[in-house]
Amino acid sequence: MDFTKLNGYEFEILMSNLFIKMGFQIETTSLTGDGGVDIILYLDKHIIGGKYLVQCKNWASPVGVPVIREMYGLVSSERVNKGIIITSSTFTKEAIKFSEGKNLELVNGPTVIDLLKEYNVVSDTVAVTTETNGITSITNFDKDKYIYLKKRIEENRSDLLSYVEMRRFYHNYFISNCSDKNIGYLYDSYIELNNEILSRFYKKGIKYTDEQRILNFINCYIYMLKGELYKSVDIALRTGFFNKHISIHFGESKHYNPSKEEVPRNCSPYLGVSNYYRLLTAYYIIFHVYKFKEGKGYIREMLNYQKKTIKEVQEDIKSKSRNKLQYILSSRTAPKDLLTALKIDCAENISILKSIDNNTFSSISLPHISKDKYIYKYDSEFYITKDILKNNYKDIDIAEDLRKIKYLLNLS
Structure with missing residues (x-):
């Protein structure tokens, strides 16, 4: 697989799809703003179950010690099962040595390719899933506007304004159709959209921007409902x-x-x-x-x-x-x-x-x-x-x- 054809966000989506196939529940940290973490994994199994932190690096050069040290600090402070650094390239000898004896796992490019083959995950699954899938069955749903906004996003994923328009579109249905039997499709799509906005347009870090706080605020409500x-x-x-x-x-x-x-x-x-x-x-x-x-x-x-x-x-x-x-x-x-x-x-x-x-x-x-x-x-x-x-x-x-x-x- 040629990882150079994928940008950083698409590589994260590909890894997310892999972890789903492996049986994990996933949460991308654009929802939480954690610095140094791209994906949070949850596994509901005896002994090995729990919470895992993942950082994805679609790099051409080897991943060094600073990245590993940052992840280890987060793993220690968050008290999770393990930290996973997954890259399309390799790791330096110093990085591998630093990880030894710690609850860290380093996954290099060749291993990623083997896992993708084993779990039958292909690169065309990196596209964000925005199929209708029942969302258009919501009462009074404006299908034409939805398709128009969806097409605008797919044609230019660097245009923030298109995402903002779709977000406003979703929010109107979010507050007025709570009793609709198909509202769950909207909840999933709204979270997915917010997730992509934060991944593409906002830097991860310990401090939150106003936009991150506001989108987290809305996601709190969506997950709650x-x-x-x-x-x-x-x-x-x-x-x-x-x-x-x-x-x-x-x-x-x-x-x-x-x-x-x-x-x-x-x-x-x-x-x-x-x-x-x-x-x-x-x-x-x-x-x-x-x-x-x-x-x-x-x-x-x-x-x-x-x-x-x-x-x-x-x-x-x-x-x-x-x-x-x-x-x-x-x-x-x-x-x-x-x-x-x-x-x-x-x-x-x-x-x-x-x-x-x-x-x-x-x-x-x-x-x-x-x-x-x-x-x-x-x-x-x-x-x-x-x-x-x-x-x-x-x-x-x-x-x-x-x-x-x-x-x-x-x-x-």
Whole structure:
């Protein structure tokens, strides 16, 4: 096989298809933003089951020690079974020596070719799967627009604007067709699209850009609604949406008013503190439905911590310290406005949690793009009920997911 005909992203897709054939469940880390990791593997088997990290290098030159050392650091910090570095070329002698005795596996080009032959994976499978596959059966689905946008992407995969248009197209159905029996096809396609956007257009790293945070935020909701709660919480934890010491990231202000100024077509809607609290509420409802007391307790502890330290945060702002509550102010957000927002949203969310406990608040609101301002908003018309949610989870081993989530929360 001639790997030189594949770019880095296509090589990752080819390796993903190989791992699927080998029996793994996969998650690409464009969803989580981990530096040095391209694919996360999950294997549900006794003894060898667990989580694996993969880095793909479609290089002409040998892979050296720095790449191996970086992966070993991630494997140690993430406490996974093994780190796998897979390349189309070879490894230097120093890299091979460094990996010895460690939970690392180095896979070179010849071995890759042998594995592709063994599992009957061919290069034409690298194309991202965007076949209709039932998605056009969704109620009121605009098939013509879907085919048009799909063709634009396939003709030029370097055009970000085409991806953004498809993302907006998907989102409209995402918030308004939750009860449709074919909505699962949309969930899969939406995640796949976000995955490709992040792989192609955003660099992996420890710090998140605004775009990465926003797409992670949406992916949290999609995984949550399609019944993959563990993946949703895992992404939320990694992105900072689900941490006791939260980091509320305002970033560059994106409050565009379409009636007065043009909204940049390649820009995501603004994501602020209210969206963060809405996401927590959604998780709390699910935890309440399935009597997951550890998850509920974790969220209550987060909010109570914030409530008790608001005064200390105020002092942090005055002294320009960020010890108690990390924050990044946008160009249009004053410290006092941030503090006011935190007070209001935190208090309101604590009140909502009490309503959930009393079974008087049970619907999960879904984020939509405001028409008057380019921000994510929540209105009463866009929501999902507990009954719809339970139907999405009916074939899921929710007990196993909650067990894994409990483990994640204990690590954080």
